[in-house]
Amino acid sequence: MKKLTSLVMIVALMGIHLQLPSQLPCNNYHRKAGCSMASETGFIYNSQSRSGLFARGTTSKLKAVFYSGFDYSITICPDAALGSDIQFTLSDATDGYIIYDSNADNKSMHMEFSCETTRNMIITVIIPGGAVKGHAQDGSCLGILIEQMVTPKVGF
Amino acid sequence: MKKLMFHSVAVAAVAFSISASSCGNDADNNTPVDSNAADTGITTTVNTQDMVRVPSPNDIFQFMKTLGPNSGDGNLLNPTENEKKYASKKSQALNLGVYSADLLYASTFDVKDKVLGYFGTAMRMGTTLQVTTGLSDKDKNRISQNAGNADSLIAVGNDLYLSTFSNLEENDRGTDLSLMLAGGWIESMYLSCNMVKDFEKDKAMANKIAEQNASLENLVEYMTTYESNADVASVLQDLKALKGLFDAVASTAKEAPTQEKGKRMKIGGGSQKEITKDQFDAIHKKIDEIRKGFVESN
Numbered sequence: 001m002k003k004l005t006s007l008v009m010i011v012a013l014m015g016i017h018l019q020l021p022s023q024l025p026c027n028n029y030h031r032k033a034g035c036s037m038a039s040e041t042g043f044i045y046n047s048q049s050r051s052g053l054f055a056r057g058t059t060s061k062l063k064a065v066f067y068s069g070f071d072y073s074i075t076i077c078p079d080a081a082l083g084s085d086i087q088f089t090l091s092d093a094t095d096g097y098i099i100y101d102s103n104a105d106n107k108s109m110h111m112e113f114s115c116e117t118t119r120n121m122i123i124t125v126i127i128p129g130g131a132v133k134g135h136a137q138d139g140s141c142l143g144i145l146i147e148q149m150v151t152p153k154v155g156f
Numbered sequence: 157m158k159k160l161m162f163h164s165v166a167v168a169a170v171a172f173s174i175s176a177s178s179c180g181n182d183a184d185n186n187t188p189v190d191s192n193a194a195d196t197g198i199t200t201t202v203n204t205q206d207m208v209r210v211p212s213p214n215d216i217f218q219f220m221k222t223l224g225p226n227s228g229d230g231n232l233l234n235p236t237e238n239e240k241k242y243a244s245k246k247s248q249a250l251n252l253g254v255y256s257a258d259l260l261y262a263s264t265f266d267v268k269d270k271v272l273g274y275f276g277t278a279m280r281m282g283t284t285l286q287v288t289t290g291l292s293d294k295d296k297n298r299i300s301q302n303a304g305n306a307d308s309l310i311a312v313g314n315d316l317y318l319s320t321f322s323n324l325e326e327n328d329r330g331t332d333l334s335l336m337l338a339g340g341w342i343e344s345m346y347l348s349c350n351m352v353k354d355f356e357k358d359k360a361m362a363n364k365i366a367e368q369n370a371s372l373e374n375l376v377e378y379m380t381t382y383e384s385n386a387d388v389a390s391v392l393q394d395l396k397a398l399k400g401l402f403d404a405v406a407s408t409a410k411e412a413p414t415q416e417k418g419k420r421m422k423i424g425g426g427s428q429k430e431i432t433k434d435q436f437d438a439i440h441k442k443i444d445e446i447r448k449g450f451v452e453s454n
Binding site: 027028039045046047048050052060061062063064065067068069070071092099100111112113114115116117118119120148150 | 206207208209210211212214215218219222314317318321322326364367370371373374377410412414419420421422423424425426427428429
């Protein structure tokens with residue numbers, strides 16, 4: 001009887017799904033200190049920012065809304081294990097036209113812009129394949145931090 | 157020896173159940189990864205999980221606020237007393253979004269006397285839905301201590317919304333998150349539409365509402381991932397009907413080129429919305445109808 005009860009408990013344990021508070025290791029990686037490269041104070045966090053687990057040789061896209069009348073700062077924050085040759089682009093979500101390519105900007109991990117009109121745009125992060133010296137090839141965290149501020153008025 | 161083996165099996169069973177539940181359980185959200193992406197030094201366009209994002213109620217209100225409405229109307233908000241009647245998971249998730257938007261509206265548009273009440277309601281709705289956030293009743297003190305400081309009140313409301321969002325996302329509760337996003341978006345739009353008092357005088361604001369077609373597009377795209385769920389499907393049907401009204405609004409292509417201006421690029425192009433009164437009225441009416449369905453559901 002004792003053994004039967006114990007067996008039932010084992011089976012029951014295998015059926016339980018325990019909800020752990022944080023099942024993703026990279027949660028909020030983009031909010032870590034030192035991620036933001038915004039050029040001035042006044043930029044505030046935009047909720048469309050995102051972090052994820054990436055590996056060498058992967059590409060990921062984030063589609064977000066950018067409003068007219070706002071200035072935006074986009075910073076890519078990768079873990080060192082992902083290397084320093086990461087590329088990111090900003091493209092129009094409707095026709096795929098590439099508006100910005102970090103490869104043409106000294107492989108910068110940051111850019112700022114304002115929009116004439118409200119539109120959806122896609123941030124694409126491209127991590128080349130190949131090992132990074134001194135690092136294992138496991139997945140590592142990368143954050144896409146989007147910040148915004150009302151476009152400053154100029155003139156009188 | 158038999159006892160030792162038995163205990164080992166028991167420990168293994170516990171370890172298995174924990175690790176099994178740690179893995180994502182929402183198959184809808186994952187795209188396959190090419191396991192042949194090897195260390196050749198050549199970039200392979202292997203897709204990881206692509207993401208579509210929806211602006212939060214705070215993002216939407218900050219956008220509307222640029223045209224000047226400084227104060228809001230607390231009478232427009234979903235009464236906190238309605239909280240008691242939300243028995244189904246669907247109505248709870250929808251109205252978690254609604255109340256989160258109400259909290260942010262109250263914080264942003266100077267309806268200070270409502271902030272504490274809506275904070276409590278949004279917290280309780282989250283608890284009912286078994287959402288773990290880093291916030292507690294102690295954060296109510298932040299509200300009381302910062303009653304005159306709009307930025308601090310917005311920060312508290314934002315912290316609650318974002319931590320709720322994160323918790324649902326981390327735990328692969330895409331269905332609940334879809335409904336919360338829908339509730340928050342519709343409530344934000346309902347409150348924004350009510351900022352247009354006179355169409356001709358407030359036409360710029362009406363056009364800003366028309367521009368939210370972009371965020372609705374993303375919301376529909378996100379929710380489509382979970383449309384196998386009947387609750388999500390029913391809400392999605394309403395949102396797609398609304399999308400049709402938004403899509404009918406004419407837009408004019410903007411030819412201004414993209415320019416580099418110092419450190420900040422000015423991105424030209426895109427299109428400018430030009431909404432008519434009839435179109436605005438139709439959109440407003442549909443949003444009211446959807447919102448009524450959310451807040452009166454049980």
